[in-house]
Amino acid sequence: MSANKYSMDSEYLQDVFNKKIESHGGRLDIRNEPNEVQLLYSKFYDLFKSRIASVVDKDNPSQHIVSYIDFIDNRKLNAVAFLHKNTGMIGIYKGLHKKLFEIFKSAIQEKNSLNNSESPINLDIPKEYQKTLYITLWEIAIDFIVNHEIIHISNGHIGWLKNIKGLELYFENKVYSKDMALTLQSLEMDADLNSIGKSIKKAEFIYNDCQKHPEKFPKQVREIYSSFKKTAICQIFAIFIAFHIFEDFTVNVKNFSMRTHPPLQVRQLIFLKLFIGYLKSAKEEGMNIDFDIFNITTEVAKEAQRVYDLITGKGFLGWDIHKKIYQNHVDILDKHLNDLRDEIKPYTKNWRDKLY
Numbered sequence: 001m002s003a004n005k006y007s008m009d010s011e012y013l014q015d016v017f018n019k020k021i022e023s024h025g026g027r028l029d030i031r032n033e034p035n036e037v038q039l040l041y042s043k044f045y046d047l048f049k050s051r052i053a054s055v056v057d058k059d060n061p062s063q064h065i066v067s068y069i070d071f072i073d074n075r076k077l078n079a080v081a082f083l084h085k086n087t088g089m090i091g092i093y094k095g096l097h098k099k100l101f102e103i104f105k106s107a108i109q110e111k112n113s114l115n116n117s118e119s120p121i122n123l124d125i126p127k128e129y130q131k132t133l134y135i136t137l138w139e140i141a142i143d144f145i146v147n148h149e150i151i152h153i154s155n156g157h158i159g160w161l162k163n164i165k166g167l168e169l170y171f172e173n174k175v176y177s178k179d180m181a182l183t184l185q186s187l188e189m190d191a192d193l194n195s196i197g198k199s200i201k202k203a204e205f206i207y208n209d210c211q212k213h214p215e216k217f218p219k220q221v222r223e224i225y226s227s228f229k230k231t232a233i234c235q236i237f238a239i240f241i242a243f244h245i246f247e248d249f250t251v252n253v254k255n256f257s258m259r260t261h262p263p264l265q266v267r268q269l270i271f272l273k274l275f276i277g278y279l280k281s282a283k284e285e286g287m288n289i290d291f292d293i294f295n296i297t298t299e300v301a302k303e304a305q306r307v308y309d310l311i312t313g314k315g316f317l318g319w320d321i322h323k324k325i326y327q328n329h330v331d332i333l334d335k336h337l338n339d340l341r342d343e344i345k346p347y348t349k350n351w352r353d354k355l356y
């Protein structure tokens, strides 16, 4: 395959993408978007390109696992992954992108989130740096979603769903059939677990880079990554807000809801366990972590929920009360995922672990 034909700028791939998702709004032509947001879209195309560059098949380095990521001209909150021949393609709905932007902007600017001097999770970011902060949070969230979609492709979910279940396009936010719920939620958990890992590694990379090569970063970004505590708070906050977008509060272990994703509380629990585990092992390996890991992590989770509820008018459900139920749900998904592994394995690809 020629590099040109399979670059994101290639008209060939733009056309393939557009045709596949035509009935869902088609490819977003950013030239039709207001001037002030065109710059932000360009920023994301750069982020997508860097992601694609890193998604290379370990066994076959000339092949990209995902060759194309783009926006879809649709105001709904959704994302989609699919295969064109052996090439992975990912679509992010314009509505998802926009909604996340509005939430982060409102959280930081209007709700004064992460900026309360009384709170243990106060980032203490000067007012003139606020815009950089909400754009950074927004980037972390979109990057997390893109990583999650990449994992769906590289871990064989999309190939398996296409070949065995006849599913051409896999949408994040959709009600599939009831008998698919357990399977899809297990795959979703797999995608979450792996993309959380990628996000944590990237955060650690940027944090270290900021300390070693401060000249590479604008002063506003340096401020956000000035301590590992701030770095961790931004990660948790941004990803928790992204979780809320596909939230499903129907927690019922016996009768799985028909939604694609595990209940919000289950995703939150998985995330916190993984993140806390990561911070603990980083501390053991000598990383300077001088904060109460459990307290800070759960405080950020609560703050993300509080602010989201405040902005969207939803009610707080107190996810921390029912941990046992959620853990039971996690165990069921985990077992099912293990049962599926052999069947999905032929469709997996090794993702070279490179961040840029």
Ligand SMILES: [Zn+2]
Pocket (backbone or CB within 6 Å): 148, 149, 152, 172, 188, 191
């Ligand atoms: Zn997913």
